[in-house]
Amino acid sequence: MxxxxxxxxxxxxxxxxxxxxxxxxxxxxxxxxxxxxxxxxxxxxxxxxxxxxxxxDSFLKKIMLSAVLIIEQKCAIKVSFAPHHRYRAEITKLLSTIAA
Incomplete structure (x- = not known):
C-alpha cells in the first residue's frame, strides 16, 4: 500500500x-x-x-521520458530511439504490437 x-x-x-x-x-x-x-x-x-x-518514478524516467525522433510520412509515423537505449528492444516490440 x-x-x-x-x-x-x-x-x-x-x-x-x-x-x-x-x-x-x-x-x-x-x-x-x-x-x-x-x-x-x-x-x-x-x-x-x-x-x-x-x-x-523509474518507469517515467527510463521509459516515458525517452528521447525519440518522430517522422511523419504520408501514410505512416516512424518512431526512432537512440541506438544505445537500454530498453530499446522492449519498447520496439511494444510499438510493433500496437502498430499491427
Missing amino acids: ELWIKDLKCLHGDRMSCGKFKANQFRLFLYAAAYVMLYQLKHKAFEGTEIASFTM
Missing part, C-alpha cells in the same frame, strides 16, 4: 493548490486516472520484462 502512495506522489497527486473542494477533488481524480493508465501500461504491455517491476 505504501508503494502505491509513493507512486501517486511521484505523479504529483498530492498537489492540491485550489481552495475549493470540488476543484481539488477533480484534480485528484485526474491524477488517479493517470496513475491507473500508467500502471496498466507498465504491467500489461511490458509483462514478463524487467520494466514491469519498475517503480512509477
Whole structure:
C-alpha cells in the first residue's frame, strides 16, 4: 500500500493548490486516472520484462521520458530511439504490437 502512495506522489497527486473542494477533488481524480493508465501500461504491455517491476518514478524516467525522433510520412509515423537505449528492444516490440 505504501508503494502505491509513493507512486501517486511521484505523479504529483498530492498537489492540491485550489481552495475549493470540488476543484481539488477533480484534480485528484485526474491524477488517479493517470496513475491507473500508467500502471496498466507498465504491467500489461511490458509483462514478463524487467520494466514491469519498475517503480512509477523509474518507469517515467527510463521509459516515458525517452528521447525519440518522430517522422511523419504520408501514410505512416516512424518512431526512432537512440541506438544505445537500454530498453530499446522492449519498447520496439511494444510499438510493433500496437502498430499491427
